[in-house]
Amino acid sequence: GAVVSQHPSRVICKSGTSVKIECRSLDFQATTMFWYRQFPKQSLMLMATSNEGSKATYEQGVEKDKFLINHASLTLSTLTVTSAHPEDSSFYICSASHRGVGGYTFGSGTRLTVV
Amino acid sequence: AQSVTQPDIHITVSEGASLELRCNYSYGATPYLFWYVQSPGQGLQLLLKYFSGDTLVQGIKGFEAEFKRSQSSFNLRKPSVHWSDAAEYFCAETGANNLFFGTGTRLTVIP
Numbered sequence: 001g002a003v004v005s006q007h008p009s010r011v012i013c014k015s016g017t018s019v020k021i022e023c024r025s026l027d028f029q030a031t032t033m034f035w036y037r038q039f040p041k042q043s044l045m046l047m048a049t050s051n052e053g054s055k056a057t058y059e060q061g062v063e064k065d066k067f068l069i070n071h072a073s074l075t076l077s078t079l080t081v082t083s084a085h086p087e088d089s090s091f092y093i094c095s096a097s098h099r100g101v102g103g104y105t106f107g108s109g110t111r112l113t114v115v
Numbered sequence: 116a117q118s119v120t121q122p123d124i125h126i127t128v129s130e131g132a133s134l135e136l137r138c139n140y141s142y143g144a145t146p147y148l149f150w151y152v153q154s155p156g157q158g159l160q161l162l163l164k165y166f167s168g169d170t171l172v173q174g175i176k177g178f179e180a181e182f183k184r185s186q187s188s189f190n191l192r193k194p195s196v197h198w199s200d201a202a203e204y205f206c207a208e209t210g211a212n213n214l215f216f217g218t219g220t221r222l223t224v225i226p
Contacts, residue, residue, distance in 0.1 A: 032156065034158050034159070036158075036159070038209070038214050040209075043149055043151075043161045043164055044149075044151070044159055044161070044207075044214070046158035046159060049158060059158075091214055093214060095159070097156075104153055104203060104205075104219060105218075106205075106216045109214055
């Protein structure tokens with residue numbers, strides 16, 4: 001079945017540094033990638049939607065200069081948290097839509113802790 | 116390992132018929148459970164959630180879900196399906212540190 005590989009699964013970084021999270025579709029072409037974050041015991045919050053080769057569309061309240069999303073190919077999308085702060089500590093998860101097939105597959109998520 | 120199972124990959128129902136989408140979770144302690152819906156080209160939308168309390172949870176768009184600890188289930192129901200309900204539905208569970216999704220159930224509604 002369709003698989004989205006997301007890594008790292010866990011990362012701890014110092015405040016002020018940047019962290020890159022990758023989501024890679026292993027056996028299908030992902031035309032659209034959704035990026036979500038989740039705070040403990042809360043529901044997911046959509047951060048942005050990215051289509052291959054174009055700029056991401058950010059949800060209201062999400063800082064696009066802080067959360068940089070790149071979707072340069074049909075198999076790879078990245079989320080970079082720039083100048084991370086402790087309040088950015090969260091669980092980030094991606095979801096890819098399948099070109100020509102339909103359906104969605106989630107990555108396994110990344111637990112970011114900023115200290 | 117913690118997992119969420121949605122046994123039905125694809126379900127087709129007639130408009131106006133009742134609907135039940137199955138979900139089984141595996142985290143044995145106190146699960147936090149969610150149902151999301153995703154329409155084509157859209158992000159996930161939260162339908163309902165269960166944290167504690169009444170085991171029958173009411174959500175948006177006329178959906179409800181019932182938490183049954185004895186069966187480790189959290190099935191989603193709707194008494195009368197509308198054509199606009201056609202979408203992909205995901206069950207999710209959050210454990211101590213992570214969020215786990217089922218593989219989704221695609222709902223097709225026929226006139």
